[in-house]
Amino acid sequence: FFCSVVVVVVAEKMPALACVDTTAFPPPPSVVSDTSCRWNSSLSAALYRIDGWGAPYFTANTSGNISIRPHGSNTLPHQDIDLLKVVKKVTDPKPLGGLGLQLPVIVRFPDVLKNRLECLQSAFDFAVQSQGYDSHYQGVYPVKCNQDRFVVEDIVKFGSGFRFGLEAGSKPEILLAMSCLVKGNREAFLVCNGFKDVEYISLALLGRKLALNTVIVLEQEEELDLVIDLSRKMNVRPVIGLRAKLRTKHSGHFGSTSGEKGKFGLTTSQIVRVVRKLRESGMLDCLQLLHFHIGSQIPSTALLSDGVGEAAQLYCELVRLGAGMKVIDVGGGLGIDYDGSKSGESDLSVCYTLEEYAEAVVASVRSVCDRRSVKHPVICSESGRAIVSHHSVLIFEAVSAAKPMAQAHHDDIQFLLECDEARVDYEDLYAAVMRGDQESCLLYVDKLKQRCVDGFKDGVLSIEQLASVDGLCEWVLKAIGASDPVQTYNINLSVFTSIPDLWGIDQLFPIIDKFIGGESSLPLHELDGGGGGSYFLGMFLGGAYEEALGGVHNLFGGPSVVRVSQSDGPHSFAVTRAMPGQSSADVLRAVQHEPEIMFQSLKHRAEKLMHTKGGGEDEDDEELNNVVACLDRSFNNMPYLATEPASMSNSLSAAISNLGFYYSDEDGFDYLSA
Numbered sequence: 018f019f020c021s022v023v024v025v026v027v028a029e030k031m032p033a034l035a036c037v038d039t040t041a042f043p044p045p046p047s048v049v050s051d052t053s054c055r056w057n058s059s060l061s062a063a064l065y066r067i068d069g070w071g072a073p074y075f076t077a078n079t080s081g082n083i084s085i086r087p088h089g090s091n092t093l094p095h096q097d098i099d100l101l102k103v104v105k106k107v108t109d110p111k112p113l114g115g116l117g118l119q120l121p122v123i124v125r126f127p128d129v130l131k132n133r134l135e136c137l138q139s140a141f142d143f144a145v146q147s148q149g150y151d152s153h154y155q156g157v158y159p160v161k162c163n164q165d166r167f168v169v170e171d172i173v174k175f176g177s178g179f180r181f182g183l184e185a186g187s188k189p190e191i192l193l194a195m196s197c198l199v200k201g202n203r204e205a206f207l208v209c210n211g212f213k214d215v216e217y218i219s220l221a222l223l224g225r226k227l228a229l230n231t232v233i234v235l236e237q238e239e240e241l242d243l244v245i246d247l248s249r250k251m252n253v254r255p256v257i258g259l260r261a262k263l264r265t266k267h268s269g270h271f272g273s274t275s276g277e278k279g280k281f282g283l284t285t286s287q288i289v290r291v292v293r294k295l296r297e298s299g300m301l302d303c304l305q306l307l308h309f310h311i312g313s314q315i316p317s318t319a320l321l322s323d324g325v326g327e328a329a330q331l332y333c334e335l336v337r338l339g340a341g342m343k344v345i346d347v348g349g350g351l352g353i354d355y356d357g358s359k360s361g362e363s364d365l366s367v368c369y370t371l372e373e374y375a376e377a378v379v380a381s382v383r384s385v386c387d388r389r390s391v392k393h394p395v396i397c398s399e400s401g402r403a404i405v406s407h408h409s410v411l412i413f414e415a416v417s418a419a420k421p422m423a424q425a426h427h428d429d430i431q432f433l434l435e436c437d438e439a440r441v442d443y444e445d446l447y448a449a450v451m452r453g454d455q456e457s458c459l460l461y462v463d464k465l466k467q468r469c470v471d472g473f474k475d476g477v478l479s480i481e482q483l484a485s486v487d488g489l490c491e492w493v494l495k496a497i498g499a500s501d502p503v504q505t506y507n508i509n510l511s512v513f514t515s516i517p518d519l520w521g522i523d524q525l526f527p528i529i530d531k532f533i534g535g536e537s538s539l540p541l542h543e544l545d546g547g548g549g550g551s552y553f554l555g556m557f558l559g560g561a562y563e564e565a566l567g568g569v570h571n572l573f574g575g576p577s578v579v580r581v582s583q584s585d586g587p588h589s590f591a592v593t594r595a596m597p598g599q600s601s602a603d604v605l606r607a608v609q610h611e612p613e614i615m616f617q618s619l620k621h622r623a624e625k626l627m628h629t630k631g632g633g634e635d636e637d638d639e640e641l642n643n644v645v646a647c648l649d650r651s652f653n654n655m656p657y658l659a660t661e662p663a664s665m666s667n668s669l670s671a672a673i674s675n676l677g678f679y680y681s682d683e684d685g686f687d688y689l690s691a
Contacts (some may be wrong), residue, residue, distance in 0.1 A: 024532070027376040049297045057081075064540060066183055069357020074129055075557060085410075087128035087583040089136065092417045096583050098590045104412055104553055106592060107579050116595050118143055119575040120553075121413040121510050128169070128583050130408040130630060131175040135585050137351075137400060138179045140375035150379050152393040157208050159184040159349065160194060161461040162561040167580065167594065169193065172404070173201040182230070182401050186211035191220050206397060208232040208346065209261070210308070213240050215247065222253045232344075234258040234308050238287045245298050258306030258346065259283055259291060261331050265311060265324035282309065288331070292338050302341035307332045309658060310348035313402065317361040318369045318377040322349070322435075325378055329385035336391050344395045347378055351400040353407075354644075371403070399456030403591040410575065415552045442468055446493065455497045462490045503538040507659045508554065574599025574607075574656055586602050602652045612652050619648055 042362050058077040062068055067075055067083075073092075077085040083100040086092035107122055109115025141154030156170045172181065182205035183198060185191040207229050209221045223232035233244055233255055241257075249257045260282035271390055283291065295301040309331075311324040325347055334343045338525070351369035351374055361368035369377070378396060386393050446461035469486040472478040478486075494500035544552055580594035602612035623644040 028319065047105060057625060061488055066357045068495060069359070071357075074132075076252065085126055085129070085581075087126055087132070087446050088131045089129070091132070096589055098126070098581065098583060099588070100410065100555065101414075101553070102588050103579075103590060105591075106588075107577070107595070108413075108551075114244075116579070116592065118577040118579065120656060121598070121657065123409050123411050123576050123578045124169070125409045125578065125579060125580045126582075127171050127175075127408070128165075130171055130405065133176050133404050133407060134172065134181060136371055137375075137404065138181070139177075139397065140371040141379065143372065144375040144379040147655070148379050148383055150383050150393055152395050154302075154375070154379075154396045154398075155180050155182070155204075155206060155344075156398045156400060157182040157184045157206050157346075158404055159186070159210075159399045159401040161186055163405045164190065165578075168405060169197050171198075172585050173197045173205075175356065177202045180206075182206035182208065184210060184401075186218050188220060191217065191224070195224050195227070195229060199227070204229060206229060206344075208234060208258070208397070208399070210236065212232050212236055215243060218247050219241050219251070220252050222255060225253050225255065226251070230256075232256045232258045232306050232675055234260055234306065234346075235283065235291065236260050236281055238283060238291060241291055245294075245300065246264055248300075255300075255306050257295070257300075257303045258308050258344070259304065260308045260310070261285075261328065263309050263311065263324055263327050263331075265327050267321070273434075276368060284329075285573060288335075289370065292335065294341060296339065301339050304340040305342055306334065306344040307335060307342065308346040308348060311350050311401075313349055314352040314364060314367065315350035316363070316367055318373055321374065322377045322381045325381035326385055326476065329382045332382075332394060333385060333389040333391045336389075340548040342394060344397055345382060346397040349399045349401060351398065351403040353403055353550075362676070367644075394634065398529060404442070405560040406558045407560060411510075411556040411559055412553055413508050413556070414542075415506040415544060415554055416509050417507045418420070419505040419507070439465070439468055450493060451495065454499075455499065458493055458497050459499060462493055466490055506544065546675055574601075574604040576657075577655075598655045598657070600653050601615055601656050616648055616652055620645055635682060 056080050058079055062077040065077075073090040075096075076084050076086060078097060078099060080099065080101075082102075085098040085100055087098060103124055104122075105115065107116050107118050107124070108120060109117070111117040114384055137156060138154065141156075144150070145153060149602040156176075157180065157621075158169070158176075160169055163169075166291055169183070175181075180202045182201070183194040184196045185207065187366060189208070191209060194207055197206055197304055198207055207221075207224055209217070211217075211229055213221075213233070218240070221231045221233045233240075235244070235257065237243055244257060261305070262282040262284050267588070292301065292304070307328060309324070311320065311329045315321050315324075328345060328347070332342060332345050345569060351371075354367055356363060356367040357641060358366045359368055360366045360613060382396060383393060385391075409445050442461060442465040446458065446465055449457035449461055469478055469483055473480070473483045491500060541554075542552070578594075579592050579598045581590050582593050583589060584591040605612050605615070623641055627641055
């Protein structure tokens with residue numbers, strides 16, 4: 018039911034990761050050999066592999082809850098943020114001091130975002146200094162990873178001290194980037210990638226007029242003519258880059274856009290023609306940046322070094338041909354460890370650290386440039402996934418579980434003894450159970466079930482009889498220890514909307530039907546059907562792409578969003594911004610409906626039907642008000658299931674119970690609506 022995003026329990030009634038009954042919830046042998054020992058947070062961390070995929074930002078605290086370490090490995094003990102306390106603050110009703118927001122909710126941690134930027138910059142700064150590299154690193158954030166206003170503004174603010182810039186791939190993105198960078202460092206790059214038309218190139222050139230450090234990267238050879246023509250008309254001297262198709266190919270899941278057959282970038286022959294045309298136009302000095310992209314989630318530094326080395330040779334050739342080269346942009350590809358395995362053989366992991374990635378890039382560029390006696394270029398990267406993945410957590414609720422199949426009673430299966438063929442199968446199954454023959458039991462269970470399914474299809478068996486056979490077979494499987502122990506939990510979340518990479522490209526996150534460690538299920542507590550508390554789950558490492566790609570499947574809108582910063586208060590955090598999720602009306606507008614007109618048409622229908630009912634005027638007015646209130650609430654609430662306080666549920670139930678009225682359709686048939 019779930020996907021492979023890191024999902025861990027953020028439960029309320031019992032400690033989020035603690036199991037109070039180890040006999041009912043034994044850990045796997047690989048976690049602990051003695052299941053009689055008391056469960057603790059260390060065992061929970063091992064069970065969910067938190068230290069593998071979560072370090073240094075997520076851990077299991079002594080209360081058994083997930084803690085956020087906002088400053089990574091530099092987080093002090095009193096700065097840990099208990100995620101369950103954040104969820105309670107967000108979801109508790111306002112009269113109780115909460116924000117009253119409905120789940121699901123995205124919790125953003127800007128301190129984590131700041132730490133990721135600083136760690137990336139620090140890794141390259143150390144590589145530059147330790148290797149005697151004669152230039153510097155200056156990265157950009159590709160806004161397509163997460164275009165949220167506050168995410169992009171935070172990155173510009175946090176990265177201003179080290180000239181961190183932005184990358185855009187469309188006209189809306191370049192407008193977004195320009196408006197943010199006017200508040201940033203004037204030397205920060207605005208790298209303009211993607212296919213371009215007249216308007217796109219005009220915007221990029223306008224950016225230079227506005228003193229922004231825009232670079233127009235050619236993705237297609239024909240874009241050069243537009244750049245030359247428009248720059249002359251606008252009287253702007255452009256800075257031009259080009260994207261090269263390298264021969265180095267990433268063979269993994271994310272490597273489809275790499276290699277010489279990739280769909281983006283210029284071949285060597287096209288690059289030669291671009292250089293020739295720029296020289297003829299007196300603009301060869303404008304060509305200053307070489308860009309390439311090996312592919313997302315580069316698994317190893319060996320592949321990285323190979324690709325960067327090839328690109329560095331191209332860079333040196335462009336210098337030899339007279340271009341005014343200054344920057345080599347190694348693109349994206351800096352991976353994160355989704356499954357915690359630290360393996361270069363997995364599409365979901367990488368076998369290097371930030372420091373090792375930076376060291377490999379700097380060493381490869383330096384080696385080639387020194388060999389060719391070329392001045393060391395500024396190194397740029399477009400590391401979006403590695404910057405934003407950790408900074409947000411999606412919290413949602415398990416609302417119910419599939420009930421186990423009811424066992425059959427003796428009277429329910431009497432019919433099996435009255436049918437010759439079914440009786441033989443039943444007697445064979447009974448005999449196998451009595452002698453403890455597990456293999457034969459499995460064989461006869463399948464045989465009996467198939468015979469009864471055929472009988473149901475032929476109309477010989479009723480649905481009650483088929484259900485009895487299912488119950489009998491399930492009882493047998495349990496008796497011999499062969500029943501499926503996995504339960505399906507129903508969660509209040511649209512996977513299509515909130516985790517699109519799960520179904521779109523089989524991306525693994527730390528949940529769903531494939532979990533970290535290759536497991537097909539996730540150990541969870543039993544749900545309490547008595548309504549004594551909520552059961553929260555968290556999806557981690559989803560800060561990149563998931564929000565940007567999410568649609569409106571089944572007209573479920575985006576979740577609520579809160580921004581949580583580390584503070585010195587009693588709970589170590591402060592909620593600095595809170596936005597409710599999209600209402601049903603918001604989602605309907607997104608698909609071209611007009612909620613205001615829809616509401617009025619339904620209200621008009623109710624008014625019309627009230628007149629046909631023939632009740633008293635005061636009674637009709639009260640009932641109409643109830644109808645209007647119910648419709649208004651439904652248009653303005655979130656589309657997700659509501660787990661409201663009892664007082665709110667009772668008031669809504671009372672309003673609904675007063676909505677019963679008779680009406681007649683155009684054919685004169687009477688209906689009761691309630």
